[in-house]
Every structure is written in structure tokens, then in C-alpha cells.
Amino acid sequence: MKRAAQPSMLPRWRFIVVCLGLAALAATLVGRLVHLQVTDGGQGAVFLREQGALRTVRTAEIPVYRGLIEDRNGVPLAVSSPVVSLWANPQRLKDSDRLPELAEQLSLDADALQDKLNFYGDKQFMYLARHQTPDFARGVLRANFPGVRGEREYRRYYPAGEVTGQVLGLTNVDGRGIAGIELAFEEWLQGVPGKKRFIKDLHGEAVRDIGVVVEPRSGKALALSLDLRLQYAQHRELQRAMKETGAAAGSAVTIDAWTGEVLAASNYPVFNPNSRSALDFGSARNRAFTDAFEPGSTVKTLTLVAALESELFHIDSLVDTNPGRIRVGAKVLHDPRNHGEISVSTIIEKSSQVGVTKLAQAVGHEAILDVLYRFGLGNPTGTGFPGERAGQLPDLDHWSDIEKVTLAFGYGLTATPIQLARAYAVLANDGVRRPLTLLKQDPDALPPGERVIDADVARSVLQVLDRVTGPGGTATLARVPGFSVGGKTGTVHKVGEGGYLDDQYVALFVGIAPLSAPRYVTAILIDQPRGDHYGGGLAAAPVYSRITEEVLRIRNAQPEQSDMGALLATSGGGQ
Amino acid sequence: MSQGRPSPMLVAGLLGIGLIISALAVVASTHQVRSDYARLQALELQRWELQEQYTRLLLEINTWAAPHRINQIASDALSMQAPDLSLAQVVAE
Numbered sequence: 249m250k251r252a253a254q255p256s257m258l259p260r261w262r263f264i265v266v267c268l269g270l271a272a273l274a275a276t277l278v279g280r281l282v283h284l285q286v287t288d289g290g291q292g293a294v295f296l297r298e299q300g301a302l303r304t305v306r307t308a309e310i311p312v313y314r315g316l317i318e319d320r321n322g323v324p325l326a327v328s329s330p331v332v333s334l335w336a337n338p339q340r341l342k343d344s345d346r347l348p349e350l351a352e353q354l355s356l357d358a359d360a361l362q363d364k365l366n367f368y369g370d371k372q373f374m375y376l377a378r379h380q381t382p383d384f385a386r387g388v389l390r391a392n393f394p395g396v397r398g399e400r401e402y403r404r405y406y407p408a409g410e411v412t413g414q415v416l417g418l419t420n421v422d423g424r425g426i427a428g429i430e431l432a433f434e435e436w437l438q439g440v441p442g443k444k445r446f447i448k449d450l451h452g453e454a455v456r457d458i459g460v461v462v463e464p465r466s467g468k469a470l471a472l473s474l475d476l477r478l479q480y481a482q483h484r485e486l487q488r489a490m491k492e493t494g495a496a497a498g499s500a501v502t503i504d505a506w507t508g509e510v511l512a513a514s515n516y517p518v519f520n521p522n523s524r525s526a527l528d529f530g531s532a533r534n535r536a537f538t539d540a541f542e543p544g545s546t547v548k549t550l551t552l553v554a555a556l557e558s559e560l561f562h563i564d565s566l567v568d569t570n571p572g573r574i575r576v577g578a579k580v581l582h583d584p585r586n587h588g589e590i591s592v593s594t595i596i597e598k599s600s601q602v603g604v605t606k607l608a609q610a611v612g613h614e615a616i617l618d619v620l621y622r623f624g625l626g627n628p629t630g631t632g633f634p635g636e637r638a639g640q641l642p643d644l645d646h647w648s649d650i651e652k653v654t655l656a657f658g659y660g661l662t663a664t665p666i667q668l669a670r671a672y673a674v675l676a677n678d679g680v681r682r683p684l685t686l687l688k689q690d691p692d693a694l695p696p697g698e699r700v701i702d703a704d705v706a707r708s709v710l711q712v713l714d715r716v717t718g719p720g721g722t723a724t725l726a727r728v729p730g731f732s733v734g735g736k737t738g739t740v741h742k743v744g745e746g747g748y749l750d751d752q753y754v755a756l757f758v759g760i761a762p763l764s765a766p767r768y769v770t771a772i773l774i775d776q777p778r779g780d781h782y783g784g785g786l787a788a789a790p791v792y793s794r795i796t797e798e799v800l801r802i803r804n805a806q807p808e809q810s811d812m813g814a815l816l817a818t819s820g821g822g823q
Numbered sequence: 824m825s826q827g828r829p830s831p832m833l834v835a836g837l838l839g840i841g842l843i844i845s846a847l848a849v850v851a852s853t854h855q856v857r858s859d860y861a862r863l864q865a866l867e868l869q870r871w872e873l874q875e876q877y878t879r880l881l882l883e884i885n886t887w888a889a890p891h892r893i894n895q896i897a898s899d900a901l902s903m904q905a906p907d908l909s910l911a912q913v914v915a916e
Contacts, residue, residue: 313874324885329878330871382875400871405878407885457864480890729908801905807913 306454307461310442311400314423315467317416317430317437319476320509320688325412326430328402328423328467332385334376338368340395350376350393378421379403404430406521408476411483413519414534415474415686417634421524427532429472429686431634439467471688473509478502481798483514486772489791490516493755493777499536499665500791502770502799505673505760507689508682508697510631511768511799513537513666537631540639540662541773544738545599545784546758547620547658549709550671551607552596554619556705558611563593563708569602577649581605597715599722599737601657608656613647616656622700623671623681625663630683639663658738669771672735672758675713676766679706710734714763717789726759726789728796730807734766735759735792737784742776752776757788761796764808768799 284293317326334354341347342365351358354377361376368374376396380388385398404419406412417428424438425431442464446457486500501513517531533539555561572586581601587594595603608616620626626641639662642655654660663671666684674681680697713734717726723737738756741748755774760766770792777787799805886892897903 324881327878327881329882330875382872405882407882407889411891457860459860477890480894484891484894730911807908807911 304447305445306448307443307445310444310464312439312441312464313466315437316469318471319474323476325408326416327405329405331379331401331403332382332398333378333401334398336374336376337372337395338365338374342369344394346393353388409522410518410520411480413521414515415513418521432632433470437467440465473686473688475511478802479512482512482795485794486514493787495774495777497775499773501536501666501669503669505676505769506767508684509689510686536665537633537636540637540664541754542659542740543663544658544740546736546738546756548604549736550619551616551656554611554616555607560610561592563712564591567603567606569600574602574605576653579650593712596712597721604657605653608653613652613655623674629666629670631686637664639667665771665773668758669769673769675706675709676760676769678703722785723789726792728793731762733759733761734763739783753782755784755787757784757792759792762805770795
């Protein structure tokens with residue numbers, strides 16, 4: 249047949265139909281592609297783009313530098329240093345035969361590492377070793393273990409270690425402040441971590457960065473009011489006193505009464521924020537700010553203020569303390585010996601219970617309470633230190649006779665060492681109370697103070713405090729060579745189960761120096777000194793003396809004019 | 824055809840040339856962005872390394888100049904002590 253002989257002579261239309269059909273299919277696909285990718289319409293395109301990004305684009309955090317903390321002279325106290333945290337993708341690392349080698353480099357136990365990898369086997373991220381020095385981390389990364397990567401982070405170092413431990417506090421492993429200044433000024437120091445986007449490959453490794461989404465903003469530096477030299481000297485003397493007295497705990501705080509700046513604050517037991525493995529949060533407490541005690545006889549100074557304000561007494565008025573004891577309600581209060589008829593000034597100088605009781609009964613407890621309140625007891629000092637306690641003033645509906653009197657010598661209320669320092673700073677500052685601060689102040693732009701007592705009263709009280717450290721006073725050991733200083737001791741029975749303990753004391757001293765230009769106020773608290781030297785005059789006053797000597801030296805206070813003749817004479821006219 | 828109106832061919836040609844120029848410009852600027860970004864990354868790496876060095880030196884200075892170290896060297900190695908007040912003389916300004 250003709251047809252059978254010419255098989256190629258199929259009808260042309262069939263060929264054309266097949267071609268058109270194929271072309272239509274191709275055009276549909278291309279059209280769909282163009283529709284999805286180019287004409288940008290509908291949800292399909294969005295969906296595809298999202299899915300693509302999900303598989304390739306990642307966002308990473310750009311770590312930021314936490315602000316430096318400096319002392320008032322610019323010496324760094326807390327520094328963030330770049331470190332590298334090594335991490336692994338367990339899915340890629342767990343079956344590697346190089347595990348023992350990796351474990352050895354990281355000083356880990358190989359079996360423990362294997363167990364940990366198996367435990368996180370279905371995850372894609374696991375820390376191997378956090379916060380390694382960059383040099384060490386580079387060495388490990390260079391060995392190119394499968395799935396092992398480094399992540400940049402910052403670690404906080406405290407060059408002064410335990411000397412500034414409790415004041416600065418510390419940050420947690422993720423660089424957030426969790427105690428002390430680090431916590432109080434977290435927002436200022438922290439900064440804003442940036443964000444960047446990058447494209448990753450199949451193994452999750454960054455191929456290239458696309459761009460920065462959020463600009464990183466580093467934390468800001470913070471200048472504290474502390475003076476590291478002074479802080480160190482105070483710390484050293486406090487530790488020495490702790491050793492000498494065998495006390496359980498102690499605090500010292502020095503403030504500048506003119507500006508309200510806290511110059512130094514130290515505590516025992518010590519706390520070193522650099523060794524995280526041995527962290528003991530009990531000793532991380534800044535006791536000078538957070539622990540309130542009954543202030544005892546140190547409050548007698550404020551009772552004196554109330555007495556002088558009442559105008560019933562001036563400092564030379566005579567008070568009869570015969571026969572050296574006085575009955576109040578059911579209790580009898582004693583002086584160590586009968587002082588007889590003595591002046592108001594001598595009452596404070598000798599810390600006479602009978603004399604103070606008579607003053608308190610004459611002026612009344614409301615007047616004393618009012619003075620305590622005006623001197624800032626029962627109120628926080630304004631430093632904003634985390635965990636700072638405000639202490640307590642008694643708030644009673646009914647006052648018994650004995651309560652009215654014990655208030656005058658510092659029982660029945662509580663105060664922190666920093667509060668005591670602030671109260672005495674009012675006296676040093678001519679009767680003006682200033683808010684305290686841990687930040688360096690501009691001397692020309694100080695926050696306004698509040699006048700709480702007359703300047704005359706403040707000056708009279710300073711005269712009396714001068715005599716407390718003079719011959720015959722209770723705090724001769726507080727004296728500082730070359731300067732006149734004033735202060736008041738306190739010895740308080742500790743409260744235990746069932747009331748006051750007979751054999752456990754808190755020794756206190758609060759002092760002001762130099763009296764020629766009263767400026768530096770230091771409060772010392774020694775908790776449970778052992779042995780015979782448990783009193784404020786024997787346990788705390790010598791510490792005050794040694795610390796204040798350093799304070800005056802470091803702050804360049806000029807030795808007093810009255811001593812200068814003697815100085816010139818003894819130096820034999822030298823030079 | 825008429826005066827003042829360029830021929831459509833000329834317009835199309837010019838637009839075509841403009842298109843090619845702008846396409847090349849896009850290529851060039853993309854390349855610029857990439858190389859700048861690469862430089863930025865290199866500089867960031869450098870900053871990181873410099874910061875690493877800086878903080879290490881800062882810590883080093885402060886370890887060497889720590890008050891307790893100065894104190895110790897002064898008293899132990901150099902036998903220094905604070906002068907007694909009787910040896911001091913105040914020079915008033």
C-alpha cells in the first residue's frame with residue numbers, strides 16, 4: 249500500500265497539535281514562574297520567599313561591650329573583655345572519631361563529653377566551653393573539629409577583685425547585672441545588642457552577611473564616687489581589724505559630707521567576683537548598705553541635738569548624775585561609775601547612761617524621734633543601691649517609760665552603717681542633709697541639700713564630739729596624728745533568741761574629720777568582736793583612726809594649724 | 824516625520840542605551856556594596872582584636888599597679904613607710 253510504504257507521511261496536523269500541547273505546558277510553567285517571581289502577586293510569592301529565607305537566612309546577635317566602671321580618678325574597676333564561647337552542633341559532632349582529641353584540648357573527660365553529646369543528640373546547639381580566652385579558642389577552632397564553632401562574647405573582669413567586690417556586685421554569665429552597682433545601673437551599662445542577617449549553607453555555616461538589621465550600641469561608662477586607693481586602704485584596715493578582734497563580720501564606709509559622695513565602702517567577709525566557681529552569695533552582700541543594726545550609743549549624739557534644740561540645755565549646763573544609777577519604770581540604768589554633777593558635754597564624752605536618760609526625760613521622746621527622722625534614720629540614703637535597707641524607727645501607739653529612754657541611747661531602732669554616716673554628715677555639713685550617691689558628682693552642680701538643724705547646734709555638737717576623742721573621752725584610740733577628729737562610740741548587745749545576749753556585741757564608731765574643716769565621715773561596725781576588747785572604743789575606734797589617717801592623706805587634707813607650731817619645732821626647722 | 828518629534832526608533836534606541844547603562848550601574852553598585860561590606864567585616868574583626876588587646880593591656884596595667892602590689896613592694900622590697908608626723912612639715916600656700 250502506498251500508506252504503508254510512506255510511514256513518515258503522517259498527517260501534519262498531529263505533529264502540530266503535539267508541539268502546541270507541549271508548548272502550552274511549558275508556557276504554563278513559565279507563566280506560573282513569572283507570576284510567582286516577577287509579577288509579585290498574591291500569597292504564593294510571599295510564601296515562597298518566606299520558605300526560601302527560612303532555609304537560608306539567619307539572624308545573629310552582635311554582642312556589645314558592657315560599659316566600663318571607673319573610680320573617681322578614672323581607674324577601671326570593672327572591664328568587659330572579649331572572650332570566645334565554644335559550642336558544637338551535636339548532630340555533626342557526636343559520631344566524630346576525633347572526640348578524644350577534642351576532649352583533651354578542652355580538658356574534658358571524653359566519656360562525659362560523649363554522654364553530653366548523646367543527651368543533646370537531636371539538638372543543633374550545645375555549649376562546649378564558655379568564656380575561653382581568644383587565644384585558646386583560636387587554637388581549638390584551628391583544629392577544625394566537625395561542628396565545633398566559636399561565638400564572641402564578653403566577660404566581666406574586676407581588676408580590684410575583693411577590694412571592690414560587694415560594692416560593684418557582679419554580672420551573670422550572660423552579662424546582665426545581678427548585684428550591686430552592676431544591677432543598679434544595668435540599663436546604663438548594658439547597651440543594646442545589634443542584629444545582623446546572614447545566609448547559611450547546608451551545614452549551618454555562615455556563607456555571607458546580608459546586612460545589619462539593628463545597629464549595636466555599646467554600654468556607657470560609669471564613673472563612681474569611690475576612690476580605689478582609699479577603698480583599698482579601708483579594705484586593708486578592716487581586714488586587719490577582723491583578724492585582730494576575731495569578729496564574725498564588719499563594715500566600714502566613708503563619705504564626703506560636702507558632696508554626699510560615698511568614697512569607700514568595704515565589708516567582711518570578703519567576696520571575690522572574679523572566681524565564679526567559689527561564689528558565696530552571703531558574702532556578696534554589701535553589709536554597710538543592707539544590714540541594719542541597733543545603733544546604740546552613737547545615737548546619743550542625736551539626743552544631744554534634741555537637747556540643744558529644746559533650749560533647756562546648752563553644752564555646759566550641769567546635770568546631776570548622782571548616784572550613778574537611775575530607775576526608769578522597772579529597770580535600773582547604771583553608769584560604770586558615779587560621775588557626779590557633770591556638764592552636758594561630759595555626758596556625751598563619758599557616754600553616761602544616767603545623764604542621757606535625764607536629757608531624754610527632759611526633752612521627751614517625740615523631740616528625739618523627730619531629730620532621728622530629720623537626720624535620715626528610717627529612710628533610705630538615696631544611693632539606689634540594690635537591697636539597701638532603710639532601718640526602722642519605732643512606731644508605737646503606747647510608749648512605756650523605758651522605751652522613751654532607750655530610744656535616746658539607740659535601742660529599739662535600727663540603722664545601717666551608711667545611714668549612721670549620713671546622719672553624722674549632717675553635723676559635718678553645718679546642719680544640711682544631702683542625699684548620698686555612689687556616682688561621681690560635679691562639685692559645681694550638686695543636688696540641693698536640706699537644712700535640718702541650725703548651724704550653731706551642729707557646731708556645738710562637733711565641739712562635744714571633739715572631746716569624746718580627747719583625754720578622758722571614750723574614744724581616745726580614734727585620734728589621728730596631726731588632725732583633730734570627733735566621733736562617738738557605740739557598744740550594743742546583739743539580739744538573739746530570748747532577747748539581748750550578754751556575751752555578744754556589736755562595736756560601732758562614727759567619726760568626723762578633720763574638725764578644722766569637717767568633711768569626711770566614716771562609720772565602722774564590727775560584729776561580734778571576741779575577747780576583752782569588744783567595745784566601740786577598743787574594737788572600732790582604732791580602725792577608724794587608721795582608716796581616717798589614710799583618708800586624710802589620700803584626700804590631701806592639710807594638717808591643722810594648731811599642730812603646726814609643734815610640727816615645726818620637732819622638725820628642728822629642717823629643710 | 825514632523826519637525827520637533829524624534830523618530831520612535833531613536834527614542835527606543837536611547838531608552839535601550841539608558842537601560843543598559845542603568846543595568847551596569849546596578850551591577851557596579853552591587854559590587855561596591857559587597858566589597859564595602861567585606862571591608863566592614865574585616866574592620867569589625869580588627870576592632871574586635873584591638874579591643875581584645877586593649878582590655879588585656881588595661882587589665883594588665885591595673886594588675887601591676889594594684890594598690891596592694893604597690894603597698895607590698897614599697898614596704899617589703901623597698902623598705903618604705905609612711906613618714907612619721909614629726910618628720911613632716913607643712914608648707915602653707
